[in-house]
Amino acid sequence: MKVLVLGSGVIGVSSAWYLARAGHEVTVVDRLEGPAMETSHANAGMLSFDHSTPWAAPGVPLKAIRWLLQDMAPLYINPKALDMRALRFLARMLGQCTTARFQVNKARMLRVARYSAGCFKQLREELPLHYDGRCQGTLELYRTEKDLADADANVAILKRYDIPHAFLDVDACIRQEPALANVREKIAGGVLLPGDETGDCHKFTCALAEACETMGVTFQMNTRVDAIATDNGKVTGVRTSNGTLTADRYVMALGCESARVLSGVGIHLPIYPLKGYSLTMPVLDEDRAPQSTLMDQKYKVAITRFDHRIRVGGVAEIAGNNKDLPPQRRAAIEYVVRDLFPGGGDVEAAEFWTGLRPMTPDSVPILGHTRYNNLFLNIGHGTLGWTMSLGSSRFVADVVSGRTPGIDPEGLGVDRYA
Template identity: 55%
Template sequence: MKIAVLGGGVAGVSTAWYLAQSGHEVTVIERREAVADETSFGNAGMLSFGYTSPWAAPGVPFKAMKWMMQDMAPILVSKSSINPRTASWLFRMLGQCTEQAYQVNKQRMLRISEYSRTCLAELTQQLPLDFDHRNRGTIELFRDQQKMDSIGADLASLRACGVEHEVIDHAGCVRHEPALANVPDKFVGGLRFPQDGTGDCNKFTKALARHAADAGVGFRLNTTIEALEKDGDRISAVHTSHGPVQADAFVVALGSYTPMLLNPLGLRLPIYPIKGYSLTLPILDADRAPQSTVMDEAFKVAVTRFDDRIRVGGTAEIADFDLSLKEKRRKPTEFVVNDLFPGAGDLENASFWCGLRPMTPDSVPVIGETPLRNLYLNTGHGTLGWTMSQGSARLVTDVINGRTPEISTDGLSIQRYLS
């Protein structure tokens, strides 16, 4: 089949790779000059297969009210973003903040993440991919003993899903992340996910795109996607800035911009663009830098090690499609990396970035078929697009090929929002 993949981020390029490997003629359409130059460019770098949780959780509404009063809150609301669409999404997200919904959503997310871990391991065995990859685990670091003592429900979910994890004390944190010995009074313990990893998503996607091109995938760059043309119960073409592109099937992997393309078709998908920020610091002292990823539970900021750089990701801003880079949002990331790893990176020469995370109200991505028989989705991964990329791409490829996927697709398609 001829298949058009709409979007050249990690989700789109990975989908194109697997589709090409299964014998299809694939074209990726991307508006930028290169792949992975938007949301996949500067994310936190975490491959958090085990550290996977929904945003919507019991207690979040109360926490959100407290965060509004804090200078370095992990979630911020821009006044300019308050509109009916934002309010509707927030209302739906808050509706998922029950214990029952949290457990259902977490298990759906873990299902994809764990599968993605297996898929990435297979891919890196198959292809030479240079992306600063490390498999040294993630530590969710707790500054407060009371908070650490309250993780029982999460531990139960991890056990139910078979996710390898360990609760570690203060000494255990230092054993796995020796640089934390420099700040012994900053934390009490942690939850470690030994199967988690790190890697530069931008470098990975560009490397995979080169292999995909060698395998016959076509890339139409600098090409804006304008609309999908519907013919009965199928899509006949995608209209672009360089004319229509016809195909037998279409995969939409446009992240936060997916609803704009689907709305005219009557497919209402509640994906909201949550703005995230990151810092990338050249390493000054490797002995003071993290070995893998440390997630500061209190500030929801991740400090991740690449080969010669530190990536710090954090702050979620509800700001609609505003991509202005606000210097004041730099404060939480600077504070955490300097507080936990002082002297490790060069803050004066750090690069500051922001991008849009495509969030669903339940934090579960939307993958698979739609009511239109040749239109498929791979979108809505929120903060976990890098983590879930390979499993999601393999899953949607199996669906397109009419094969039974290796994991259950229950609760993953757009159908949960249409019923």
């Protein structure tokens, strides 16, 4: 069966991998010159299998108000971007900020993320992929005793969902990340999530794309997807800048662009391009650099170690499709790495990057069937695209192939936004 995958980010490429494994003839189409050139290019580098949690949670509305009054905050709203699309998205997200909805959404996210963790382990056993990967967990760092006391609520959630974790005092934090000894007075303690991993998503996606090609997958790059053509309840082709492409089945994995293309065939989804930023710098001093991933819980900035580089990622900004690089956003995430790992990386040589993350109001991806019997979705992963990539793609490949997926599909489909 011929399958056309729209999008060559980590979601599209992993979809192609599992579809090819299932015996299908797969073509991947993307407007850029190579895989993982947009949102997958320079993300925070975290595989947050156990850190997966909804952005919409009890207490977030009040926190958001405080954040808007701070110079350094994890959330920014650009007033120029507050059009009807943004307002509708924010309203729907606020509607998910109840305890009941949080528990439902958290369980759905963990279902996909934990399945994905198993897929990553299996893939590493099958393929010699090199992507600066490390399996040393994530340290959630708290700067003050008050913040550490407030962490009890987060720990209660970890216990409720049987997520492996450990409460660390200052000495234990330093054993986990020895370079923190240089700033001992700035930390109060932390929570370790040993099941999380790290690595370079761009390297991973490119390596997996090469493996796909060895299995016969075709990559048709520099080809913009313009519209989907339908007739009598099925997709008949995809109109692109290089003509109309046809297949037996189609998988939508265009990230933030998915909503625009799908609206043309009457599928309207609340996916918003949540803007994020990162810095990538060479390691200067091994003794002052991080060893795995550290999440600064005060500023919600992640600092991740690659083999010879440090990636710093953070900020969620409501800014529409704007991809400008404001110096004040750089200053916000640069402050954290300078403060916690001074001298560890060459900050002056850092590459400053921004990407748009396809966020849903409930933070749960949209997977599987649509009203068109040969069109399938693998979209809406928000800030956890790489984390959920293999699990969601294996799930979608099974659905496309008519097989029973490895996890319960309840709550993962487009029908929840009917």
